[in-house]
Amino acid sequence: MSAIVVDLILFTLLVIVAIEIVRLDHLFAVIMLSGVFSLLTAGLFITMDAPDVAFTEAAVGAGISTVLMLGTLAVTAQRQKKSRKTQTVPLLVVVATGMALIYATLDMPVFGDAMAPAQTHVAPYYIESTPRDIDVPNIVTAVLASYRGFDTLGEVVVVFMAGVGVLALLGRRSPRRDRKSDGDDA
């Protein structure tokens, strides 16, 4: 019962935050609200017993990306340009996609259903053999680091490539600007 109340509160706040993000044109407030959105999503993941995902969402979504968006904001305008005409086509696309997604949830198995396809494929194998093969209490870590080690290597390389990409785009500046931005004390 209390879980439903928490879910309802979180979802209500999520909808309010989403509407405010669309409505506001002050970009600083929008970035802060998107951080709040991530934090609320992290709360929802906790209610779904997925602390590992919630942890990542809180750290990456609410933490790092907010800071990086603020860094980006510092080099662009503070306010979004006002658009006069109402945009019907994007609204129609969003409404149609939303309806399709809601229609798709009707076919999904009930949350926590033991017979759901996701639970019957490889999950039982991991749960049964982790204590024997890996012997770590957190099965998520066992799957990520050992059973799916090659996938995780790929993910780390993706993160590394993102860093290399940013460095290639922003890291090489003219020496004059470099001295100017580095010399100033904040």
Added chain:
Amino acid sequence: MKHHIVLRVITKILIAPIVLFGLYVQFHGDFGAGGGFQAGVIIAVGIILYALIFGLSTAKQVLPLWVVRTAACFGVLIYAGVGVATMILGGNFLDYDFLSADPVAYAVAGQHLGILLIEAGVGLTVASVMVLVFYGFAGISGPIGDEEW
């Protein structure tokens, strides 16, 4: 940021616990929620907070760009190196069983060592890349003026 004494003092108090919590998440990932990815982000947040409050130039004195760049490469190298090591020891790529002294009877020890090492690699790369991206953005935007707070 020279006038914001509250921010400066609070930041000084906060940074050590943030990094400590990051290390806890890093090495406790086998037992509870978390792991290298989350830990890397948390440690990066500690460094970014320092750069935000005390200025990019101060942060670059503490952690120069070349150190961050090298660390990002080393993380991937550690991860892939563990895979190569297991191949040299006779197993498949990333088959941690072979890191153990006795891969048949004590394969679990090899798994523990392998997970510890690759999580360290993940944490190192993620933390460095996050700091690197922040350095990149903060470098072009310059320091935050007092009136913008």
